[in-house]
Every structure is written in structure tokens, then in C-alpha cells.
Amino acid sequence: MSYWVVTRKTGLLHLASWLAKELPGQVRVTTLHERAEKQAWRGLLVKERVDVRRTPAELLADFTGTLVTDDRRWTAAAQAKGLRCFGTLAEPEGASQSEFAVGGWWDGGKLAAGHWLVVDWGLWPFGLGPRLVGGVSLVRSGGKLPDAVPAGVGEVLDRAGFRGYVAVDMRWDGEAGGWLPGAIRPGWGHFGGWPALALLHDCVKVEAVLGGEAPALGYAVTVAVPLSSPPYPFSAREAPEPAPLELDAATQAGLVFCDVAKGRRGLETAGVDGNLGLALGRGASAYSARQAVGAVARAVSAPQWRPDAGGLLDGFLLHLEQTGWL
Numbered sequence: 001m002s003y004w005v006v007t008r009k010t011g012l013l014h015l016a017s018w019l020a021k022e023l024p025g026q027v028r029v030t031t032l033h034e035r036a037e038k039q040a041w042r043g044l045l046v047k048e049r050v051d052v053r054r055t056p057a058e059l060l061a062d063f064t065g066t067l068v069t070d071d072r073r074w075t076a077a078a079q080a081k082g083l084r085c086f087g088t089l090a091e092p093e094g095a096s097q098s099e100f101a102v103g104g105w106w107d108g109g110k111l112a113a114g115h116w117l118v119v120d121w122g123l124w125p126f127g128l129g130p131r132l133v134g135g136v137s138l139v140r141s142g143g144k145l146p147d148a149v150p151a152g153v154g155e156v157l158d159r160a161g162f163r164g165y166v167a168v169d170m171r172w173d174g175e176a177g178g179w180l181p182g183a184i185r186p187g188w189g190h191f192g193g194w195p196a197l198a199l200l201h202d203c204v205k206v207e208a209v210l211g212g213e214a215p216a217l218g219y220a221v222t223v224a225v226p227l228s229s230p231p232y233p234f235s236a237r238e239a240p241e242p243a244p245l246e247l248d249a250a251t252q253a254g255l256v257f258c259d260v261a262k263g264r265r266g267l268e269t270a271g272v273d274g275n276l277g278l279a280l281g282r283g284a285s286a287y288s289a290r291q292a293v294g295a296v297a298r299a300v301s302a303p304q305w306r307p308d309a310g311g312l313l314d315g316f317l318l319h320l321e322q323t324g325w326l
Helices: 013-022 034-039 072-081 151-159 190-201 206-210 249-253 286-300 313-322
Strands: 003-007 027-031 066-069 084-086 100-106 111-121 133-140 164-173 178-186 221-228 255-257 260-263 266-269 275-283
Touching: 003 013, 013 027, 013 066, 013 190, 013 206, 013 255, 027 034, 066 072, 072 084, 100 178, 100 190, 111 190, 111 313, 133 190, 133 313, 164 190, 178 190, 190 221, 190 255, 190 275, 221 286, 249 255, 249 286, 275 286, 286 313
Parallel strands: 003 027, 003 066, 066 084
Antiparallel strands: 100 111, 100 164, 111 133, 133 221, 164 178, 221 275, 255 275, 260 266
């Protein structure tokens, strides 16, 4: 089975590298961002340039494989053509930035690998700075989760041919003593795309999951923290200068890269925008997962990351325990 990974910038390039290693010669990779096309994953991944003046429908006309994309226009074109697609659907207008959600992998009819999702908003420590995702935590449910995807919503996803990561905002109703579902966010593009990549990073073979095998979280708690350097997330006329990344194998294994390339002396930042990628830490408890992700982030020496990411977990897990949801 052939795949085409199309990403708006750099968000799905590491995923593309996983697939390319598993399926040599069967994976096409495209980034729609000019600077990323030239610089991101240089020397690590072969990318295919497309004429961005053509529509996604025109570019997909002769493609018969599986599309993986974080771009909504490409998702819509693939759905219209009847292609198998792991894409991104729009979230409801006016949806608030929820801190708590239920996440999982929608494989048609049910939510696999269901877990609690806790989001740290604010790119800088203590929630300061741009209102972007500064950390995500995935907590294995132990088999008990609210009904996050009602039957009617599931039917809508299936009619759209959607497959992939889904997050559903959750709100605690003290009077009813239960969780109420809110906005549903299907696809790679929500919460920075980090929860989906954190889930798949745990899988032995990504192609097996895309082929229908249910993913699984290998640890009770996963904490993931975005790593970046200026000017990110702000745009600049000139790209940041590439900087060397001196990382041992253990540190590399705990990273999902975005703005990276292969230089003369090894890995370096690619100089696209400063969005280096994601550090991951796992453990049997919130404390051990936070310690693990901190060790990875400090080894990278990225100037922008949240050492307090995952700080909401203690209170959240206590609430789940006290209300019988853990």
C-alpha cells in the first residue's frame, strides 16, 4: 500500500520518516511551506515538491493510495475522490480552549486507545506567552472513560470517511456528577498536533496502526512538551541560523522532530522557524513522566519549553480518583 504524507509545514515530517523506514519506496512526502520544503529534514528525508498553484483535487487526480495530511483542503479533496485518508476536519466555530479532553484513535465505529488528555495552554512557563499548547499529557484510562463520541457524532465521522486521532473536550458537571462532552476535534491539526504524535510514538509500527491495528499507550502517563527557539512562534523575514544538536541515542528516542536537518557534523536545526519538535517522557506516575520529559528537554538545550508542563495532572488525577473515574 502506498502513502502520500502532505503537511502544511513540518508537523508530519517525522511521521513520514517512520512510514518511509517501514515501507521503503512506497511513501511520498510533501510540505506545502516553501522554506520547509527547502530546508526541513534536509539529508534525512526525500521530499517531493508540488505546484502549489494547482488545487489539491488536481494533484490527487492520479493518486490511488492513502493520504495522510494535516491540511483541511487536501482532506476535503481526498474525501471527495473517495481516497483512504487520515486527515484533519475543522473544529466547531467558537470552540473554547479546553484543558481536559478524552482522546483516542477513531478506526470506524469506535474509539481505540481511549485516554484522558490534559492540555497546558501557554507556550511559556506558568501559561505565559502566546496562547499555544505548551504541553500535553496522555493518561491511560484503565478501561473507564465517559462516552466521548456519541453515536450521532460517530456516524458523521464515518460518513466523512474519517480515520485518525480524535479529541473531545470534556467538562465536569458537579450537579450531575459526571463528565459532559463538548467540541470534537478530529485530526492532526488540533492541540498543535502533539497528542496524535505522542500516541503514535508509542507504537512499534505506524503503518500497522494506519492499516487498522489498534494503537496502545505503553505507559500509564505520557507527558509531551514542545521545544522551540526564537523567533517561534512569530514570523521573521530571515530564517534563524541552524544550530548543532548534540544528542545521544536515548535523547533522540524521546523526541519527535519538526525543524531539523542533517549537517556536516550531524543533526542540526534546519532554520525553518524555530519549532524544533516535541520531547516525550513516560512513566507509571505523573511524577515519573514529568521527570522523564524534563531530562529529554534539558538534554536538547532548547531555550523555549515549559518545565512546569504536566503540572495540572496531580489535581486532575486526584479528582478522577475521588469521583470514581480512575
